[in-house]
Amino acid sequence: MRFSTKIFITIVGMTMLGVLLTSVSIYEVAKHLYQKEYTKLYQERLELVARNFISVEEESLQTSLNAAKLIRELEDKTQLDSSELKRLATELSVDGINIIDANGKTLQASDGRTHQNLYSLCSGYRDLVDGKKEYQHVPLVPDVLESGVVAWFTLLPSKNSHHIIDIRNNFENFSQTLEQLTEDNSDIVHVTLKSPTGKILGDVKNPALMNEVTSTLTFTITATVPDCCECRVxxxxxxxxxxxxxxxAGLTNLSLKKSIATLRTKFIWIVSILLFLSFILSLWLTKILLRKIKAIQNAVDSIAESGDFSKRIDVTDDSKHSQDELDLLARRFNRMFDGLQEAQTKLIEAEKSEARAAVGAQVAHDIKSPLTSMALALNQLQQIIPGAGAEMFSLLSHAVSRISGIVKRLGSQGAMESNTLVVEAPKLTLVDKLFFDVAQEHALKMPRSQKFNITGFNAVPEIWSVVQVTEVQTALSNILNNASEAMNNGGVIELSAHKKNDKEYVVTISDNGKGIAPENLNKIFDRGISLEKAGGSGLGLYQAKRAVEWSGGTLSIESTVGVGTKIHMNLPIEKVPAFTTLEVLVAPNQKLIVTDDDPLIITTWKKKYPTALTFSSFSQLELALPDLGELSDYVFILDQYAGDGREGLTGIAFIEKYQIPAYLSTTEFDDPIIQEKVKALKAKLIPKPQLAGVSVKDQE
Structure with missing residues (x-):
């Protein structure tokens, strides 16, 4: 078979196959879209019916409540018998009125029947006569006496709370709406309304289509009264x-089948026309391709025979903007291999070497300071008196936390593929606490020949800001390291902090070291710049400036040779989060319960509120719950991880489980997940660093 014939067969075959596959794919997509739109249309109609139903429910319950209030006014003035209640039910457009005594028994009924004891349906209805509830709505449920009748109920206590007025509204009107839906839409076979457990509350059908159901749609919507005691009973x-x-809703697909059949007919005609055009196009392309392929073949044969790679293929259109693929192929053959592969290999190797060097330098630089602090703290812990142990362990814990943050930042393999490190997730936190922790860490490792003064930090931290915690702490640590090294083991370092205004917090680090020359001040924050520091990586101030500016702040420097250097870190202040508090309120009839596994924390709360009940774990607290009585009689202050570890019940989980308003006191107050949970549960967060400033007050 001739090569030209093979080319033609290949082109026409691929073209027609492409037309068929594309057409089938488009047809299937179009068919899917038809089906999707069909389902979406009826799903929206079903959702509209459901929302209309909720509107009807709201109107019905409001009508019942208005009727009950009128009955209450009339009952206060005169005695109402069954006949009078029947007349009033007709006038007020409700389906039933019952008067029930304080023991739950029916006194009078508009239908003249004796009803089941009200409290057997729900003991919570006693709250109406006890004055604990103003009124009670009941969603659509089957009538107790007639299970085939479903209705809404509204209960309202009399003015003297000796009786309960019970108003009933039947479901008849909305049933008519459902029937109209099946009549107006030929594809809807039936619509059924069910309770959460599947009890049928309403059902309308189109008998003529009952055997044509091909799909079912569902939509669930919460009742106007979601908390229904009687419904559970x-x-x-x-x-x-x-x-x-x-x-x-049960649907047929009769109209969908008609639409898809019409679509299929159109596609058959379109495909037939495209196949004919592909045949004509294949003939033309075969002639064009053979002409240019022949030219490429001749040039390749010539190079193969002579071994002269200086020869090139003649290109029909040698302009850079030519869109002809064969012309592009010829140009690439002529020019692409002139040293490109070698240059590309060198470039890749250079980029990998640079990235590895940058990451390695960052690791060595960032991890050096906290590791030194840990070593010093451990050595001193062996010699200190017991009373100081808690503070030392706190410093050690802080250093470990910093190292953990650095490791996480570098742990992703993706960080090795660029010159930038993995971005640390920001946190809304007490930034003055972060700075003070770093200051205490450096106070331990400062040479004795140097003096380190820390001022401006309150005993109770109060400055909130959104920052990258590890990055900002590392930034301050790097600056303090530079200040110490600039003084050759002598001199004074001053670390001060203050609120410049309500929107800006300023931390200033100054030293009386040798200072920085004016010509170097403009480049001191550049990456890789290390001035007069043997073995320096040039990353400390670069990283510090990047961390501060990421948080929306600024980092500035002023220095005089022979006098010293002063660096200002300006960070934006956030408003105190509404979900935090420094005040615990205890009502007159309530008691305080504190759950925390730290004896010092328990002692602190006992000093603030001597009568508080305390537990060291959630397992202990849960064991005591049966003896405590109503949880609403207590105010709970809970640690996030108390006694049972991270695998046991947490403070957040306890609040969720028992649905109680509570205070969560935790050292992990800046965890975004914990913050979101606290807001969602409408609880209050007490950061443990602020515990000293928390007050417990009895409400009047």
Whole structure:
């Protein structure tokens, strides 16, 4: 078979195959979109029905409440018998009125029947006569006497709380709405309304299409009254789940089939036309390709025979903007291999070497300071008196935390593939506490010949800011290291902090070292610049400036040779988060419960509130719950990880489990996940670093 014939067969075959595959794919996509739009259309209609139903429910319950209030006014003035209640039910457009005594028994009923004891349906209805509830709505449930009738109920106590007024509204009007939906939309076979446990509350059908159901749609919507005690007692809802309605619609696909059949016919015609055009196009392309391929073949044969790689292929259109693929292939053959591979190899190796060197230098530089602090703290812990142990362990814990942050920052393999490190996640935190921790760490390792003064930090930290915690602490550590090294083991370092205004917090580090020459001040923050420092990597001030500026702050320097250097770190101040507090309120009828596994923390709370009940773990607290009575009689202050470790119950989990308002006191107050959980649970967060400033007050 001739080469030209093979080319033609290949082109026409690939073209037609491409047309067929593309057309089938487009057809399937279009078919899927038709089906998706069909489902979406009826899903939206079902959702609209559900929302209309909730509107009807709200109107019905409001009508019942208004009727109950009117009955209450009339009952206060005159005795109402069953006949009068029946007349009032008709006038007020409600389906039933019952008067129930304080023991839950029916006194009078508009239908003249004796109803089941109210408290057997829900003991919580006693709250109405006890004055604990103003009124109570009941979502759509089957009537106790007639299970085939579903209705809404509203209960309102009389003015003297001796009676309960019970108003009933039946479901008949909305049933008519469901029937109209099945009539107006030929593809809807039936619509069923169910309780959370599947109890049918309403069902309308189109008998003519009952055998044509091909798909089912559902939509669940929470009732206006999600917390229904009677619903749980009667088994219409499981456990503590909210009472909700499930709308189920059965659909046919008759109209969808018609639409898809029409679409298929159109695609058949389009594909037929495209196949004919692909045949004509293949003939033309075969002639064009053979002409240029022949030219390339001749040039390759010539190079193969002579071994002269200086020869080039004649290009029909040698302009750089030519869109012809064969012309592009010829130009690449002529020019691409002139040293490109060698240059590319050298470039890749150079980039890898630079990245490895940068990361290695950053690791060595950042990890040196906290490791030194840990070693010094451990040595001193062996010699200190017991009373100072807690502070030393705190410093050691802080140093370990810093190292952990640095390791996490460098742990990603992706960091090795560029000149930038992995970006640390920001946190809303007490930034003055971060700086003070670093200052205490450096106070331990300062040479005795140097004096280190720390001023401006309050006993209770108060400055909130959004920062990269490890980066900012490393920034201050690097600056303090530079200040110490600039004084040759002598002199004074001053670290001071103050609020410049309500929006800016300033930390100043000054030393009386040798200073920096004016010509070097402009480049001191550049990467790789290390002035008069043997073995320096030039990363300390570069990293410090980057960390401060990332947080929206500024880092500036002023220095005089022979006098010293002063660096200013300006950070933006955030408002005190609304979910935090420094005040615990205890109502007159409440007691305080504190759960924390740190004896010093427990002692602190005992000093603030001597009558507080204390537990060292959540397992102890849960064991005591049955003897404590109502949880609403207590105010809870909970540590995040108390006694049971991170695998046991946490403070957040305890609040979620028992649905109690509480205070979460934790050292991990700046964890974004904990902060979001506290806000979601409407709890309050007490940062442990601020514990000294917390007050406990009895509400009047």
């Amino acid at each position: 009667r088994g219409f809802v499981s456990g503590d789940a909210p009472y909700s309605y499930k709308f189920v």
